[in-house]
Ligand SMILES: Nc1ncnc2c1ncn2[C@@H]1O[C@H](COP(=O)(O)OP(=O)(O)O)[C@@H](O)[C@H]1O
């Protein structure tokens with residue numbers, strides 16, 4: 001009888017301590033049971049046959065996954081673990097889950113392809129992605145609940161990334177279709193990856209150079225504000241493909257008219273229209289956040305600074321910029337992630353970048369070639385987002401953190 | 402010294418400050434008072450040129466303020482405002498050090514000055530030096546604001562309703578501190594408020610403004626006893642004029658000789674006698690209550706039920722009323738009995754005399 005009461009929520013408080021974790025866990029388990037973990041196809045152009053997790057993985061692998069899931073399930077409850085312990089356990093088990101899913105997929109590809117035709121392909125299925133994303137969300141949630149500092153999060157993330165990197169380096173994924181696509185495109189992959197980064201950089205540099213002063217102008221001059229935001233908002237509403245296409249004609253005309261520009265690489269197709277379009281898209285968030293950052297500096301702080309005899313330049317650099325910086329950098333964060341994504345589309349007008357794999361893959365119905373473009377793009381966006389988030393936190397002045 | 406000569410500010414066709422001339426001498430505590438929107442802040446901010454004057458001149462010492470480079474001028478003038486405007490990203494010490502930093506004082510001198518000012522305003526150096534503004538209470542933040550304004554030892558201190566946003570209790574404390582600092586530093590102060598009691602408590606001269614014009618510029622007592630016109634009269638308010646006057650009168654002005662129990666005079670003088678201990682501290686009052694039957698009573702002297710020479714008569718009267726006695730002992734710094742103030746004494750002389 002006393003045991004029965006112990007399980008009753010009346011005295012013990014809520015039965016479920018962490019609803020987020022519970023939902024994530026339930027979603028992961030349901031996805032894993034219902035959706036294919038991997039897909040097996042006779043060649044790269046055929047769509048694959050779904051393979052369930054219990055079939056794809058060796059018994060010790062899926063039994064380990066199940067065991068870890070049980071501990072996670074206990075972590076969602078108010079007992080037996082105290083809440084802090086439950087969160088730290090989540091931070092240990094969720095990455096194990098993730099690594100095991102990664103390893104299991106690679107291992108399955110390796111085993112299956114040993115006695116299959118050389119053209120056969122193994123690729124990842126929906127359940128695999130769920131097993132990747134759910135642990136990541138669990139980790140984010142656990143850190144939020146623990147309220148851990150930046151240093152702890154950064155170190156943890158670096159360690160996790162290093163472990164995933166080690167798995168890659170070990171060659172365990174080499175059997176996977178996406179890695180075979182990588183092997184086939186090894187020469188171009190690094191080049192396109194760098195092109196992608198270069199396009200993003202070449203767009204963000206000038207966008208910042210123009211956007212930051214424009215944001216300050218919007219703050220200083222109310223009469224400039226309206227028209228400025230009107231124009232920038234207009235850019236933002238043009239669909240990206242349309243904007244890329246719209247720039248082709250005038251730029252090719254310009255290139256024809258001015259041979260020295262053409263020598264610099266400015267023409268109707270290629271990097272120039274892509275960079276110009278990316279700059280146009282980046283301007284609004286940069287200008288808007290710069291404006292908002294400066295507008296958020298309390299008027300009384302500025303009045304006090306003036307009253308104490310700071311020059312306009314001192315007020316700008318010592319007071320306004322430090323206080324506005326976190327907001328400005330969050331604008332940069334938005335713009336960076338956006339530019340990494342939009343650059344994919346730039347491949348359509350011959351600018352190159354990771355988008356070229358995606359569009360090649362779409363043209364050939366080779367979904368794993370699409371993945372070779374898409375997965376690194378997403379990873380790049382996530383990493384950039386994470387790094388800039390750290391930068392935003394660091395830029396918050398001690399007094400306002 | 403600050404002198405305004407025909408100072409005028411016109412916005413469009415609206416004259417916000419209208420031909421104001423007045424002088425606040427060195428070491429004086431000048432208060433600008435008037436109803437909301439009468440142009441007090443505008444006047445104050447023309448002094449450090451946060452707002453340019455339309456007509457007229459402002460002299461700081463011998464200099465016309467428009468002849469000085471504006472930043473240099475402002476570094477010579479302390480400025481404290483109601484909203485304080487502390488820099489949220491700097492610690493208390495860094496906030497106080499702003500103007501000395503702008504003036505390129507050596508670091509050691511700045512550190513010394515910060516500690517000195519924090520001491521002056523009863524800000525615990527060990528605890529608060531490295532705190533950030535959002536960690537301070539309202540009273541502490543306002544002290545830091547005033548300390549910051551005084552940091553570079555400016556000739557003049559301008560204050561725009563600095564205590565307008567703190568609770569009444571803290572306001573009293575801050576006013577007392579400001580008076581103490583003023584007595585200690587003898588700065589020339591121009592202080593804006595719309596609160597007459599605050600003005601009466603702090604000012605050595607009060608300038609009453611209405612719709613941009615200077616209505617009367619006088620010592621507090623004169624403002625109360627010889628109001629220039631009906632506006633002044635109504636702004637002061639008739640209802641507690643007597644009490645307002647007593648707020649500018651001090652116990653030492655009303656102090657009388659106290660008769661000790663057992664002294665020769667005790668039997669001849671009417672009313673009450675004091676008992677003191679070996680160190681001269683009053684312990685007990687015999688008599689001194691309104692009704693006859695109370696005259697036999699003894700009243701124990703307590704800390705609250707006593708007066709000091711520099712207390713206002715308004716407060717002394719208030720204590721008499723509260724403790725229902727006709728007399729208060731006046732004690733010195735060591736708590737020794739040095740005299741008494743009586744209800745008869747208060748009533749016997751008009752405070753304007
Ligand atoms: N920039 C401005 N333009 C027009 N009128 C102003 C401006 N600033 C202040 N005023 C007006 O000047 C008058 C005096 O303002 P102020 O000096 O702030 O009054 P207060 O005595 O309350 O401090 C008010 O009526 C206000 O509306």
Ligand SMILES: [Mg+2]
Nearest residue numbers: 441442443561
């Ligand atoms: Mg005002």
